[in-house]
Amino acid sequence: MSQINIKKLAAALGLSTSTISRAFRNNSDINPLTKERILRMADELGYSPNLYASNLRDSKSKTIAIIIPEFGNNFFSQAIKGIEKQARYNGYHTLIYVTEDDVEQEASFIRSLCNGRVEGVVMSASGEGLKHSHLNLLREKGIPLVFFDRCYEDVEATCVTGNDYDSSYEATQHLVANGCKRIAYLVVNKSISIGKTRMQGYLDALKDADLTLDDNLIVECTNDRDEIYKAIKRLFEKTKPDGVFASVERLAMAMLRYCVDAKLDIPMDIKLICFSCLEIADVLNPPLSTVNQPAFEMGARAAEILFEALHNKQTITKKQQIQLSSSIIPRISTEKRIFDDNTET
Amino acid sequence: MSQINIKKLAAALGLSTSTISRAFRNNSDINPLTKERILRMADELGYSPNLYASNLRDSKSKTIAIIIPEFGNNFFSQAIKGIEKQARYNGYHTLIYVTEDDVEQEASFIRSLCNGRVEGVVMSASGEGLKHSHLNLLREKGIPLVFFDRCYEDVEATCVTGNDYDSSYEATQHLVANGCKRIAYLVVNKSISIGKTRMQGYLDALKDADLTLDDNLIVECTNDRDEIYKAIKRLFEKTKPDGVFASVERLAMAMLRYCVDAKLDIPMDIKLICFSCLEIADVLNPPLSTVNQPAFEMGARAAEILFEALHNKQTITKKQQIQLSSSIIPRISTEKRIFDDNTET
């Protein structure tokens, strides 16, 4: 394949390469007719300016990266959608990397991006709050970073999250209001920022409702479907919760499965609410009360902030947290049922 | 930001740039000690070879693109996961583009990729079988293409799909076997390849079961949630199906909603099965029988084929269809219920 390049095109037209170049960028002045002639010929010969040559010259890549820990639930697909849309709007390309919750992988991705491949990074953190030296690389290279949903607290960067504390408080309160006294909290990892924040909301709500905390009611799970199920089973065998607040969608799904198997009726025997952005929560069995996270908006907002930084030639984003409101959508799974006075609905 | 480059690093070490270069590629011979010294200093100074310079020199980008029509359901997130994983395995980067079902957008993306940005493309087609001239660009540039799930029949490229015809036939047969006589088919667009193939399976199964086809039972929907609902409502008002086969997940969700509102019991009054790769079909109300598509595998396989082509320096993939088997997972939504003889389960 004799690749066409600017020189050949110039030769074919009897022009200089700079004129060709001019025809392809909109700023420099050029005779409209020449331009048209060039573009026509370019089209015919299948010429388009080589990306890497241009990028090398201007050290601009018009590309950002998304780094996410996993793809397991709707949250990230919707967030990606938001980011990609913003990128498109700004004329940027979007690279995507999935770490599978592996900080090493995350570091490796970051390293592979620091050679000019991207101008900015939007990411949701994979690890806990320990060694983030790989992120210093970004700063050294002047590549701005924006977190969404999960962040490293010690890294200087803007972080777009939901109002996790408030939502958790409210979700717990919602269970209390509907009659729950022994509320369990299901979490994947209670030591990372987001699990911690959500748990605090839960704890404070319990305290404010004068409910005593039973440590057995806090269940730390993994991401493995079977193990989650077992953890829930143990919870119910050991202690008898009457309400469950799941900090992650996947854990609530396991709850639904367990309740079917254990012949527990939701919401009669146990009430359930969880963080989720599942669009089909209303057709679950039973329709599931959710703390609805604005995933798309979170992604879009994070990207927006990144592009602002890029636009202003900032090499770093301001350390601040931007909270988008989640909303509690009560459905059957937390409905109050009254037996004692025959007014059962 | 005084960016570090190969020259500065060379100067700092009193070496030539070519020696530096050698230290970073593993083939050329270089004194191990020099190499180590270089790498150490590079690390210290935060140097890594500029991507665009290397790419320009070698005309290699180590990047592929994914182009998908939408992000609306699990299918595409799982497929992306499969593709990304393969890419990572092969040391490639992955660009992602979402067309929102717009062929113009698709064409525009393709054009923006043909300047060397990517070495290959994995895509699920956005449009119908009409004008695909934008794909010729890829061929002209020698960029191989692999379709997954949705393809353009007239384009020469490998296409990885499910066994849609067979699965549809079986799904329909499954409804028949469980007592349905008037089976509706819900489809988004019956004229694109995939809608067509699936419908053919449905039609043939009806014929082989000696059921007469009622055109009113074939419902063409859009992607809009409300409109889908209305279309289903019209279907039930006009005619009384006793089984529904939904060619797309989203349509089945609308069915579940409609049945709640219309107080129709699934599977008593109506049975339902659909294409889906929802992992939580078992906790829907009722647990939904599905034709389970191997989305992750489809993505992974498509990527694999692309990398094979890349590896063999093919500029085009063989025109062939590779079918991965879907499996029918019967759940409550299609269960046979027998009233007449008191053996109701």
Place this chain on the structure above:
DNA sequence: CTGTTAGCGCATTCAC
């Protein structure tokens, strides 16, 4: 309005 010139950062000859 167009051509000439120089150089972005790197990797590969070819010498030594």
Place this chain on the structure above:
DNA sequence: GTGAATGCGCTAACAG
């Protein structure tokens, strides 16, 4: 085992 020279394809200054 290492250095000097060349060019990948493009664009921005500068001249005219």
